[in-house]
Amino acid sequence: MLATLERVKIITEAQSLAKMITQSEAAAEYRMYYYRLKNDIQTQRKIREFVRMKELYEDVQRFGRYHPDYKTINIRTREAKREMDLDENVARFRKAENALQDILDQVSILIGKSVSQHIKVPTGNPFFDSNSSCSGGCGSGGGCSCSA
Structure with missing residues (x-):
């Protein structure tokens, strides 16, 4: 029999733990900052610009410094990344994402080490x-x- 009482209990406890994590303050902050990140027009513009520059950068990297626009695209890509990274919504989202990831890492280690x-x-x-x-x-x- 595949579904033993012990397995059902483990699955129930795992679901309970998952529910506690998704209802935590860290998860709520993550969802809130994710929403702000996705719905702020200026933030999305910065992200799109960085993605566009990153694609150009990857194309230029095939030829390296021998590409005629190597230096210009390299500089513009770094500037776009810096502008995106300094955006308040991006910074807060990353901080919330790291906080939630730390919780998940700690839970994973506790479960693994208990076995x-x-x-x-x-x-x-x-x-x-x-x-x-x-x-x-x-x-x-x-x-x-x-x-x-």
């Missing part, structure tokens, strides 16, 4: 990954003498 100290939980965050066994890929659960 075994050798479970690898890739978080994408070097702070958390350094506490994870092997921090990246031997696949032996610490059997390779790495810093598990």
Whole structure:
């Protein structure tokens, strides 16, 4: 039988945990700043301009500095990125996104470590990954003498 009582209980607890996370203050801030990011005309203009410049930049990179517009496009791409990054809506959204990601990383590590100290939980965050066994890929659960 695939659906044992234990599995049903685990799934129910996971759903409860997911509901708590989605109802958290961090998730509410994330949704609010995402809405502001998507609905602000000036912010969207800056994002579109950066995406356009990024595409030009990638095209220029095929030829490197031998492309006639290499220097101009390189500078304009950096300026567009800086303008986008300094936009208040983008900055607040990234901050909210990082806060929510930190919660998800911490929950993932707690769950993984409660099962075994050798479970690898890739978080994408070097702070958390350094506490994870092997921090990246031997696949032996610490059997390779790495810093598990």
